[in-house]
Amino acid sequence: MTDDPIAVARANWAKAGWGDVADGMVAVTSVMRAHQILLARVETALRPYDLSFSRFELLRLLAFSRTGALPIAKASARLQVHVTSVTHAIRRLESAGLVSRAPHPTDGRTTLVAITSAGRELVERATVTLNEQVFADIGVSPEQSRALVGAIDALRHSAGDY
Structure with missing residues (x-):
């Protein structure tokens, strides 16, 4: 079993019968998570400048x-x-x-x-x-x-x- 929550979501999607759209769900979820990661880095860098x-x-x-x-x-x-x-x-x-x-x-x-x-x-x-x-x-x-x-x-x- 993986520690990646998105991989777990993919498995759950497939188990629920939605395997044909699992790649799309993973892509959207991955982009949203990447956005959160990058935004946190940007906000940390910009914090000293308010x-x-x-x-x-x-x-x-x-x-x-x-x-x-x-x-x-x-x-x-x-x-x-x-x-x-x-x-x-x-x-x-x-x-x-x-x-x-x-x-x-x-x-x-x-x-x-x-x-x-x-x-x-x-x-x-x-x-x-x-x-x-x-x-x-x-x-x-x-x-x-x-x-x-x-x-x-x-x-x-x-x-x-x-």
């Missing part, structure tokens, strides 16, 4: 943008999250002095979010930490990482994600 991964992503997106500012709707689209989630992240970052909001200079219906110098400095330090503590070694070989991305890319494409 950042969640979503707030880090927003700061990193703004730091990468040519002007350091984007319309909130564009940030939402690029991060692939609902505008209310981006607005929540903006509020938290704004209260910490890491971003600011301003009216768009030519479109009165649009609000821009801009990274501040403090936000830029923080996201640079946080990026170094993530690169060293998480991205440099996610727990699988580079070849396995590329294969994983390929499999997930196929799933995203078939779901119409892009």
Whole structure:
């Protein structure tokens, strides 16, 4: 008998008569568990910066943008999250002095979010930490990482994600 709960779930699925869909259940469960593992590592790395991964992503997106500012709707689209989630992240970052909001200079219906110098400095330090503590070694070989991305890319494409 194995200590792997997902392997046990596969056996239970097959025993229940659902063997024809057991591979799919194992794939979904495995991705969900991998997400939990990686998110915990990311959160641990970002804890000293008082950042969640979503707030880090927003700061990193703004730091990468040519002007350091984007319309909130564009940030939402690029991060692939609902505008209310981006607005929540903006509020938290704004209260910490890491971003600011301003009216768009030519479109009165649009609000821009801009990274501040403090936000830029923080996201640079946080990026170094993530690169060293998480991205440099996610727990699988580079070849396995590329294969994983390929499999997930196929799933995203078939779901119409892009």
